Amino acid sequence: MIVLAVETSCDETSIAIIKRVRGKNVRFEILSHKTLSQIDIHKAYGGVYPAMAKREHAKNITQLCAEVLHEADVLVERSNDAPLSQKKKEMIEKLSEHEREMGRALIVLFEGIQKPKIDAIAVTSGPGLEPALWVGINFALALHTIWNIPLYPINHMEGHVIASLLSKKEDFFEIPEIEYPALALLVSGGHTELVRMSKKLKYHIIGQTLDDACGECFDKSARLLGMKYPGGPKISSRAERGRKEGIIVPPHMILPRPMINTKDLSFSFSGLKTAVLTRVKKQKDSTEEGITESFITGLSLELENAITDVLIEKTKQAIFEVSAKTVLLGGGVSANTHIREQMERLTKENKCALYVPEKSLSTDNALMIAATALLHIENGGKSRSKVRAKGRWRIDQPFTYQ
Ligand code: KG4
Numbered sequence: 001m002i003v004l005a006v007e008t009s010c011d012e013t014s015i016a017i018i019k020r021v022r023g024k025n026v027r028f029e030i031l032s033h034k035t036l037s038q039i040d041i042h043k044a045y046g047g048v049y050p051a052m053a054k055r056e057h058a059k060n061i062t063q064l065c066a067e068v069l070h071e072a073d074v075l076v077e078r079s080n081d082a083p084l085s086q087k088k089k090e091m092i093e094k095l096s097e098h099e100r101e102m103g104r105a106l107i108v109l110f111e112g113i114q115k116p117k118i119d120a121i122a123v124t125s126g127p128g129l130e131p132a133l134w135v136g137i138n139f140a141l142a143l144h145t146i147w148n149i150p151l152y153p154i155n156h157m158e159g160h161v162i163a164s165l166l167s168k169k170e171d172f173f174e175i176p177e178i179e180y181p182a183l184a185l186l187v188s189g190g191h192t193e194l195v196r197m198s199k200k201l202k203y204h205i206i207g208q209t210l211d212d213a214c215g216e217c218f219d220k221s222a223r224l225l226g227m228k229y230p231g232g233p234k235i236s237s238r239a240e241r242g243r244k245e246g247i248i249v250p251p252h253m254i255l256p257r258p259m260i261n262t263k264d265l266s267f268s269f270s271g272l273k274t275a276v277l278t279r280v281k282k283q284k285d286s287t288e289e290g291i292t293e294s295f296i297t298g299l300s301l302e303l304e305n306a307i308t309d310v311l312i313e314k315t316k317q318a319i320f321e322v323s324a325k326t327v328l329l330g331g332g333v334s335a336n337t338h339i340r341e342q343m344e345r346l347t348k349e350n351k352c353a354l355y356v357p358e359k360s361l362s363t364d365n366a367l368m369i370a371a372t373a374l375l376h377i378e379n380g381g382k383s384r385s386k387v388r389a390k391g392r393w394r395i396d397q398p399f400t401y402q
């Protein structure tokens, strides 16, 4: 079984091809995996600009796919030079009517190669930025239609869950069996949610943010401190420096820990961002030196501590509520070292197994989408011929076309 996966939900264009290898658990090798980041483009706008994200995905996806197909060595020698029929060309044009450049590139791709050795196509269908998702979906639909390969819509947040489980062995990756009930904390640019897993592939959201996601809070606060998008990693390395230097955060810079004492499992991060704004304004208006390096380091440390305290406290509460035996940490923010360390401490104290993704697989990538598809296929998942972008698709809902 060879799976090709496409991910375009936000600002990374990513394609992976994986091959199932024999073994008890789901095991696979990576034949090729390439990700093109648009960060440099969005930096100028201070965040991801959906129309620009869509245009960049459409511009790059076909070339990226050609490179991945080549590297994966799944191409089949052309036996004869049968040209692409007019009907198929029209189908491609129809599918890419909003991305004409992609349509033209796709026709060149299909004219140049024959159906490759691929058994399934997986595509991120939500949640995410709809214009960006549509590019990946239309691209995957074209491959599915022209090559007649089954297509599987995959939930991006489920991809982050599975990414946390991927463990690298000598020359393959494995998705291990875990003990249930399990609890996943998913922290990314668009989501902050606690998910109960009663068994394999069974999810139930038990807590989520009422406003901003914690990645968004990192990014927006970083911007207020003059750091470029994405600010999360920059705040994190500043905070790390401050912690190593042993700096003390002065009382006037202490930030709130929103909803840390509430009995429910909801989060709220927009007030935290506003609190950062107030501190920054006050520093600018009431001090002669204004925003200094030490102010930035201090506030970065305090912000990382505040976000971590809230995430850890709510996870602790959720561990008790679901009697979790396993905790999974996923999503872009799971790359954060302090959050990882505190989560290790928490799970050790509560005798839970902890799974975190390899740092390179914390942020968006197509490998996690391919692995999730493989898991679904092996557990009876059905392919679809009608797929659409679902900006708000919840992890605990099945894919529906409506
Ligand atoms: O999962 P992801 O790549 O994209 C979405 O699905 O949103 O997550 C991106 C988010 C951004 O907000 C980014 O600032 C944050 O993950 N992030 C971090 C770190 N690395 C990435 N936040 C805090 N510390 C980090 N080291």
Ligand code: ZN
Pocket: 156, 160, 188, 189, 331, 332, 363, 364
């Ligand atoms: Zn993500």
